[in-house]
Amino acid sequence: MVKAGVYLVVLLSYLCCYDGYKILVVFPIPTLSHGILGEGCVRLLLKAGHEVTYIAAMPLQDTHPNLTQININKKQESKILKNITNFINPHLNTHFNFDPFHTSLNSTKTVLENEEVKRLISDPKQIFDVLIIEWFFSEVLSGLSAVLHCPYIWLSSLNPHWMILELIDDVTSPAYVPSYNSLTAPPFTFQQRVTQLWYQIRVYYFKHFQYSIEEQKLYSLLIPFMSKRGRSTPISALEDMRYNASLILSNCDAAMLAQAISLPQNYKPVGGFHIEAQVKSLPNDLQKIMNNSKYGVIYFSIGSIVKSSELPDNVKRELMKTFSELNQTVIWKYEDNEINTLKNVHIRKWVPQQSVLSHPNCILFITHGGLLSITEAIYFGIPIIGIPLFSDQYQNVDKSVIKGFGKKVQLSSMIAHDLKIAINEVLNNASYLEKAKEQSRIYHDRIVSAGEELVHWVEHVVRTRGAPHLRSPAITLSFYQKLYLDLIGLVAVIFIIIAVIVLPVLHSYIANNKIVKTNTIKTKNKKNNKIVNSQSLKK
Known part of the structure; x- marks a missing residue:
């Protein structure tokens, strides 16, 4: 009886001292890489003692007493995959024309039409201290801040670029800040600077004078919920809400890839926050393979969107032949089992990437150049060979080449031949490993971890009621005033x-x-x- 009373006192003391916040996190893009970022953010907030409601296309698989999840339906995932994988053909395009704007509108519409989401935002009892919304080429979901009457934070999955920075400060110069999908990284030649300028002007016009019309239609779906909560916000308020973010948390770090450009006070680089402090153990079979690899392990993965199994058959055969001629062990993330494996090549449908890269026998990472993969390679000090496919992967790989820890190989019918040359160069030139270790030391030389920094800034926004002291005065000026x-x-x-x-x-x-x-x-x-x-x- 006394023991039970002690437990009760402890419980009541905990409840009285509890200072956790109620946080709504929205990650609508139905791809694994975006899901990994969303999961990392949610896990950090839960660990810090906060109560999280998570609206996502790819919710967490496990449960938590402080976690409420709304699955916004993964039917849209197949649409995105189809749009991209249709470009894979025997001719092997070197650049996939992925339309992020169309994907963003579809994902946003899925959020706003979800019945559970509607019930959540229409219930006046649902009160949140802050929102965290993944930015992906649309600001429609900033309207949730107007509905719920609380500050919001953008979380960007990309390096800083003009489309995200203009939301809190000003449009950056294309002379040295590339667009998200630039095929090259700075420094630019004269022709490249002209190309960057033209692209920025063209997309700026499209986004502000054409795309915004579609955004306005979606934003109007939020107006009834504002009325239900007694908020009178006109439809035109989207232009105000999109520039009303308290912070931008960005999956980047100057020590990783992003060049050291001028950033506003409320742009916080927290790249690598998704990497777990204690990496999970490898499955027994992979652990045995990596432990017994006499010459080291090469890990090969081109991500989760584009699948290795959908490469042309002749390319897959040539890659397998190339790998078989190596002394090293190769672990290949491959989605089907139809390919014949060899003694030193191990096929796996799913690979715990962080666990493989953290193993001391991992000596090379062949990757598509996604920002998460590059970040993890830097975190664990592994040199890379990049095979960029679309979006920001080109400049990610280029920056790794500039920093000296990466080699670039184009996706083409000659990829197996080119890859063999690149593997021999990286493995036989110690400078690649030295540069990878150097970048890793730079990344880890910080006051606190990226995860701790993310949690701090989220809490700071709540404690300071939207962190208005960090906002740039640039957003208060009109275009004509700035110029x-x-x-x-x-x-x-x-x-x-x-x-x-x-x-x-x-x-x-x-x-x-x-x-x-x-x-x-x-x-x-x-x-x-x-x-x-x-x-x-x-x-």
Whole structure:
């Protein structure tokens, strides 16, 4: 009885001292890489003692007493995969034309039309301290902040670029800050700078004058819920809400890939927060393979969106032949079992990537260049060979080449041959491993971990009621004010007035004065002549 009383006192003390926040986290994109980021964010917040409601296309598989999940249906996943994998063909395109804007609108629509989400946001009893919304080429879901009347934070899965930075500060210069899908990394040549500028102008026009119309239609779905909660926000408020974020948490780090560009105070790089401090143990079979690998292990994966099994058959055969000629053990993330394996090549449908990369016998990572994979390679100090496929993967790989820990190989019909050359170069040149270890040391040389920093800034936003002190004054100025177009206009008007009115009047005045002076002189001359003539006559 006494023991039970002690437990009760402890429980009541915990409840009285509990200072956890209620946080709504929204990750609508139905791909594994985005799901990994969402899961990492949720796990960190739960570990910090907060109560989390998680709206996601790929919810967590396990449960937690402080976690409520809303699965927004994974039917849209197949659509995205189909859009991308259709580009894989025997000719092997070197760049997939993935449309993120279309994907974003579909994912946002799925969130807003979900019945559980509707019940959540229409219930006035559902109160949150802060929202964390994944930014993916649309700001429609910022309207949830207006509905729930609380501050919100963007979480970006990409390196900083103009589309995300303009939401909290200003549009960056394309001369040294590449677009998210740039095929090259800075420094740019003259032609590349022109290409970057043209792309930024074209996409800016599309996003603000065409795409925004579709966003407005989706945003209007939130208006009834604002009314139910007694909030009168006009439809046009999307233009206000999209620029009202308290913070941007970004999956990047200057020590990893992003160049050291100027960033506003409320842009917080927390790249690598998804990596667990204690990496999970490998399955017994993989543990045995890696432990017994005399010459080291090469891990090969091209991600979760594009599948190795969908590569052309002749390419797969050539890759298998190339791998079989190596002394090293190869672990290949491969989604089907139809391929014949060899003694040193091990096929797995699923591989715990962090666990493999953290193993001391892992000596090389052949990757598609996704930001999560590159981050993990840097975290564990593993050199890479990058085979970029689409989106930001090109510049991710290019930056690894510039930093000296990576080698780039193009996806082509000659990939097996090119890959063999690249493997020999990376493994036989110690500088790649040295640079990888150097980048890892730089990344880990920090005051606190990326995960701790993420939790701190989320809590900071709540404690400071939206962190208004961190916001850039740039978002309060209009486009014409930032470029001094009003001053230029004023100066132009002054010059026009001078040119059209003042100068002609002045010219007329001067001309008239000249005429008067000329006439005066002529009159004086006539008088003088008369005097001279009269004097001469008198003589």
